[in-house]
Amino acid sequence: MIGYPNKKKGSSSQVTINNAARRGMSLEEDINASNDYYRVNNLAVIYKKPTPIQIVDVYYPSRNKAKIVEAYFRQPSTTDYNGVFSGFYIDFEAKETQNKTTFPLALIHKHQLDHLRSVHLQGAVSFVIIRFTRYNETYLIYSETLFEWLAQETTRSIKLTWIREHGRLIQSTYHAPCDYLAIIKRDYFEVKK
Amino acid sequence: MIGYPNKKKGSSSQVTINNAARRGMSLEEDINASNDYYRVNNLAVIYKKPTPIQIVDVYYPSRNKAKIVEAYFRQPSTTDYNGVFSGFYIDFEAKETQNKTTFPLALIHKHQLDHLRSVHLQGAVSFVIIRFTRYNETYLIYSETLFEWLAQETTRSIKLTWIREHGRLIQSTYHAPCDYLAIIKRDYFEVKK
Numbered sequence: 001m002i003g004y005p006n007k008k009k010g011s012s013s014q015v016t017i018n019n020a021a022r023r024g025m026s027l028e029e030d031i032n033a034s035n036d037y038y039r040v041n042n043l044a045v046i047y048k049k050p051t052p053i054q055i056v057d058v059y060y061p062s063r064n065k066a067k068i069v070e071a072y073f074r075q076p077s078t079t080d081y082n083g084v085f086s087g088f089y090i091d092f093e094a095k096e097t098q099n100k101t102t103f104p105l106a107l108i109h110k111h112q113l114d115h116l117r118s119v120h121l122q123g124a125v126s127f128v129i130i131r132f133t134r135y136n137e138t139y140l141i142y143s144e145t146l147f148e149w150l151a152q153e154t155t156r157s158i159k160l161t162w163i164r165e166h167g168r169l170i171q172s173t174y175h176a177p178c179d180y181l182a183i184i185k186r187d188y189f190e191v192k193k
Numbered sequence: 194m195i196g197y198p199n200k201k202k203g204s205s206s207q208v209t210i211n212n213a214a215r216r217g218m219s220l221e222e223d224i225n226a227s228n229d230y231y232r233v234n235n236l237a238v239i240y241k242k243p244t245p246i247q248i249v250d251v252y253y254p255s256r257n258k259a260k261i262v263e264a265y266f267r268q269p270s271t272t273d274y275n276g277v278f279s280g281f282y283i284d285f286e287a288k289e290t291q292n293k294t295t296f297p298l299a300l301i302h303k304h305q306l307d308h309l310r311s312v313h314l315q316g317a318v319s320f321v322i323i324r325f326t327r328y329n330e331t332y333l334i335y336s337e338t339l340f341e342w343l344a345q346e347t348t349r350s351i352k353l354t355w356i357r358e359h360g361r362l363i364q365s366t367y368h369a370p371c372d373y374l375a376i377i378k379r380d381y382f383e384v385k386k
Contacts, residue, residue: 045311047271050245053261068246071261078240082275084282087316091277118238123280 027096027131027138030178031081037175038085044181046083046090052076078115079126085181088188089124091116092140092180096131102157103130113150116143125184129170132160139167140183220289220324220331223371224274230368231278237374239276239283245269271308272319278374281381282317284309285333285373289324295350296323306343309336318377322363325353332360333376 031048038044057070079093093116095107108128120126126143145166149158168183176182224241231237250263272286286309288300301321313319319336338359342351361376369375 039311042311042314045308045315045317050243050267051248052243053246053248053264055244055246066266068264068266069262071246071264073259073261074243084284084312084315084317087282089277089280089282115238118232118235119277121235122238122277124238124277 025177027094027129027178030138030172031094031129031180034176034178034180035081035083038181044083044085044090046081046085048081049076049078075109075111077111079112085125085184086189088184089119089122090184091119091124091126092129094129094131096133098133099160100132100134101160103132103160103163105156105158113146117147120144120147125188127180129178129180130158130163130167137164138170138172138178139163140170140180141167218370220287220322220371223331223365224287224322224373227369227371227373228274228276231374237276237278237283239274239278241274242269242271268302268304270304272305278318278377279382281377282312282315283377284312284317284319285322287322287324289326291326292353293325293327294353296325296353296356298349298351306339310340313337313340318381320373322371322373323351323356323360330357331363331365331371332356333363333373334360 028048035044035046035048038046052074053068054072054074055068055070056072057068059067059069061067079091081094082089082091084090093108093112095103097103097107116126116128120143127140128143128146129138129140131138141163149162149166168187170178170180170183173179173182221241228237228239228241231239245267246261247265247267248261248263249265250261252260252262254260272284274287275282275284277283286301286305288296290296290300309319309321313336320333321336321339322331322333324331334356342355342359361380363376364372366372366375
């Protein structure tokens with residue numbers, strides 16, 4: 001591996017993360033990397049769920065092999081991420097937009113909002129993570145706050161100004177490029193407890 | 194629909210479930226039906242995770258269609274079921290065996306046991322559901338109990354006699370053919386709280 005100093009992302013010489021370095025990393029990659037860090041360090045066990053697939057035809061070239069030769073993407077009926085943190089059930093959806101001033105709510109499916117409502121009623125810590133890629137600003141908005149917005153608004157776009165005011169800005173750290181757990185820790189342990 | 198009294202499973206005339214009627218229903222189907230019932234009645238929000246698939250090639254016959262033409266099954270890194278019940282994070286794996294006297298632990302992957310350990314450490318209500326299809330007996334065994342067994346035993350098979358003693362027998366009700374939630378309710382609300 002010596003002789004390829006730039007081959008691996010996150011080499012040991014890279015100790016600070018700046019916006020430029022993070023550009024090009026998707027929100028999903030950042031969340032997955034953060035979840036890996038949380039998991040390895042026993043901070044939380046949170047996974048992205050597999051993409052739901054409708055399998056139509058499978059070919060078995062040999063006894064132990066199975067090749068799916070016809071399948072289709074299905075609409076997810078839940079959010080993409082869930083897991084457990086210090087006894088709390090965590091559930092969220094994450095979306096990014098290249099828009100400048102608004103987040104189109106259509107990016108979150110209706111059944112995902114319904115799911116957030118259901119888990120919220122069951123006592124979940126549920127939220128959405130929204131990133132404005134142009135500014136590299138990522139926010140956590142609790143379901144409760146989002147439902148309040150939904151109850152009042154008739155438009156289908158959430159203004160960035162509203163999000164900046166009602167959301168929690170998520171920091172990017174070296175180990176957790178989308179460190180949403182820090183927000184939950186602060187809100188549930190330092191304030192509510 | 195009149196004139197086809199036997200067409201639908203679970204028609205209104207069928208009010209009791211006996212072992213004979215349930216024979217042929219897989220454990221997965223019973224759990225999914227129970228989860229549907231829990232969800233619709235706001236008792237709990239628990240889902241089976243989609244099967245993890247490695248997608249290799251996708252064909253796009255038109256702009257909005259996507260047909261997966263090459264994909265493979267991946268080993269799951271977590272258990273199959275998770276969700277939330279009254280603020281508790283619920284996580285479990287379910288397996289059935291046709292064996293008469295033992296459950297082969299090999300049916301539960303090592304990384305699934307590791308996952309149960311991790312979520313248990315984070316305060317989850319975690320367990321396995323094991324069904325002996327020959328007797329139509331289904332048991333819930335808490336992770337904690339299973340880990341105690343693992344720490345003491347050197348064999349890779351759990352005796353049915355041990356399971357009968359240390360597990361909780363799950364009842365089958367009309368609405369919830371594998372009513373594991375009743376066990377959790379009893380253990381966490383009536384005893385521990």
